[in-house]
Amino acid sequence: MEARRQRFRRIPVRLLLPNMITLLALCAGLTAIRLAFEQKLEWALAAIVFAAALDGIDGRVARMVKGQSKFGAELDSLADFVNFGCAPGLILYLWGLHDLGNVGWIVAMVFAICGALRLARFNVMIDDPNKPLWAGNFFTGIPAPAGALVVMLPIYVDLVGGPKVGSTPALVYTLAIGLLMVSKLPVLSGKRVGKRVDPDVVLPVFVAVVLFFALLIAYPWWVLSIGTVVYLASLPFGWHTYREYQRHDAEAAAAQVAHVDASAAPPLQPPDEHGERPARLN
Template identity: 65%
Template structure:
């Protein structure tokens, strides 16, 4: 039986109403894209402080949209694709252009190459993440680690020279800034295990609710009052934590390998299993029956 695609029934299926809860996370993602594009415009106009603030704002929105989607059950494939596009614009293209207009253009083509390599590294990092989401061979402990520095963290980290410049320090040589930009781009596409915190329990004991509220308010107040100090210290601490993430991943690998070796010692090899089963059957045939 053929169904006419222009029939009223098919038209109702195609244009059925979409719940508002499916749209809210996408609105947040679109707002993040607007922040990233605005950061690019502000950097071309030389308003670097506002440009960097827009990138930080986009990173905050990126951390919110996914959690809001899971909280209100508004996940969708469209939202996931839109989020990937937003991450590429906000944390790949925008930081690279900000660094280029801030200092890298002094190197002419060399500075543009450094900015372009960083942007492309962000895109490759996101493509690899999307391709490995449904990897069946990933061990259970790997859920708490990213492969390579995630794009939002890479964007916040690569802007460290600008934070230091806002603190009154002299600009580093343009070659040093370009090398640092390439280094962060390499860390994004590398296989370095990085803490993700996805498996951390998001429940707070009742006695810790008020201290958590105070800590969050204090952090926000410090970020607003002393943004470049907080971002500089946070970036340095994040870079110093990368070796700890690699060590933790290696420890998990060793424990998993040891458990696998122990299980292999307990379970007889396949070649010995037929012999073991025959011996077991013979023993069962010779033992007295309790039904007699």
């Protein structure tokens, strides 16, 4: 009876809250697929953006309420594969890649597979004890939520009334973003940015956040288009910053080795009566 009580003990609500947010994001991703089949692309894109927003807060909520669990981590990865791998690939295929027949479907499928590989590698590398502390500032490759939002740039351009993006350029672009997701390109994560806010900038931060969401609601496709271009333009900066960290580590390691070698060297022998020092014995 005691073992049964331990098996069916009550679970704190704080452990359920992050998983409920993840499941809500999964519902948004699945709904986006349905809306894409119904040719309601604007609502499908909105559902993906909503899923990305929920994905950005479920982990933070879990850390705030101390509700992290291995089950939640696995559920989050499965939801991300559907929301940011399968759903964007299907939306792009139904939007324009289907004009290329089997080739368009293969590229959409490759993007979804790249999302799965990206998530699997993230789960493996997250507990790497050998990575330096500053490595937490970077992702390896474009993260899945960002890749899902970035890869749909041709649809954003189409919705804002820009030049029509052909199926072939969209195919090449989709394949390139998928490869960037599984690449080893260091990308700034932003996880450690904004944890502390200076009291003098609290009100400006509130104004900036309200302004951003107001623009996103009023001009969603313009905001997403500009945000995508800015994000892609920031990738070289992340790579340069990563190289600077590596260079500083290499210089520190070289200085430490030089210090150890200098301290391990035998002291010089005093000169003899003729003013000559004896040769060192190796």
